[in-house]
Amino acid sequence: MTEDDAFTEHRPLLFTIAYEMLGSVADAEDVLQESYLRWSAVDRAAIEHPRAYLVRVVTRQSLNHLRAVKARREDYVGPWLPEPIRTAPEVTEDAILAESVSMAMMLVLETLNPTERAVFVLHDVFGYTHGEIATSVGKTEVTVRQIAHRARGHVHARRRRFEPDSDATRAIVRRFLLAATTGEIQALMDLLAPDVVEISDGGGKATAARRPITGRDDVARFALGVARTGITATTRIEHAVHNGMPAALCLTDGRLDWLLAFEIHHGRITGLYAVRNPDKLHRARTVRPLDRGDLQPWKP
Incomplete structure (x- = not known):
């Protein structure tokens, strides 16, 4: 196997790890580029397990990137959302993967520190052991175990349940869009949960709500306002699946x-x-x- 073959074979797994740690396609691609350069320069004859080596490199590069962008995100204008990623149908068949890349989960991961995020992603999503993860994050196995316990408790206390894309959820999306574009506020209210939350990310470069909107009444009125001012005769709406969730473009x-x-x-x-x-x-x-790998031991 050539160096290109090995990197190409594991690229979906490496990209998934980087994206879940960074919440940005652009940053994940940068990490993969940097990791490939390191992979190209190493003596591959001395590497017994290419996947293990590549996962370690991507994890370390992602940690470096995450620490660098933390300050940038603190200065972000308005709410920050992860860069949406269009997912193939098979992602929704993997419940763990679908939840791990969902918008809600990615926002929860943002509240972890970089090491906590790396440990949680590698252990709870990709199934690596504490000992395997320790070699990548530069901690002892005992410390990694403690970090994993703390991160898991933090995530589970804040996680939001959702249903992956399906015929049923797409039907709800269609009803929502119809109600919003026709001004049927009661129909909208019937589709929204009482504690529904709407989060808009304009990044200071497009019109968007500067803070989350909560509650059925306010979200319904906000949706009607957006539909009234933002959807015109030349607007086209596409249905898609992003981050394992039904979406409208x-x-x-x-x-x-x-x-x-x-x-x-x-x-x-x-x-x-x-x-x-x-x-x-x-x-x-x-x-x-996106890929979670074969979930076999890492063999560091």
């Missing part, structure tokens, strides 16, 4: 203006995630292969 003259991902639980919309920042939209229509 709003396009004007072929340009993606905003993406709306729907969090649905027990037949009601519990979360709406609207991405309007153009920096996060120009890659949003490309399907990205």
Whole structure:
């Protein structure tokens, strides 16, 4: 196997790890580029397990990136959402993977420190042992075990349940869009959970709510206002699956203006995630292969 073959074989796994740690397609691609350069320069004859080596390199590079972007995100204008990623149908068949890349989970991961995030992602999503993870994060196995316990408790206390994309959830999305565009506020209210939350990310580069909107009444009125001012005769709406969730893409003259991902639980919309920042939209229509690997021992 050549160096290119090994990197290409494991690229979906490496990209998934980097994306879950960074919440950004652009940053994940940068990490993979840096990791490939390191992989190209190493003496591969001395590497018994290429996948283990590549996962360690990507983890370390992701940690470096995450520490660097933390300050940048603290200065972000308005709410920050992860860069949406278009997911293939098979992602929704893997419940752990679908939840791990959901908008809600990615927001929870943002509240962890970089090491906690790396440990949680590698252990709870990808199934690596504490000992295996210790070699990547530069901690002892005992310390990693403690970090994992703390991170898991933090995540489980804040996680939000949702139903992956399906015929049923897509039908709810269609009803929501119809009600919003026709001004049927009661129909909207019937689709929203009482504690529904709407989060808009404009990044200071597009019009968006500067803080989360909560509650059925306020979210319904906000949705009607957006539909009234943002959807015109030239607007086209596409249905898609992003981050394992049903989504609607709003396009004007072929340009993606905003993406709306729907969090649905027990037949009601519990979360709406609207991405309007153009920096996060120009890659949003490309399907990205995601992979959790074969979940076999890492063999560091």
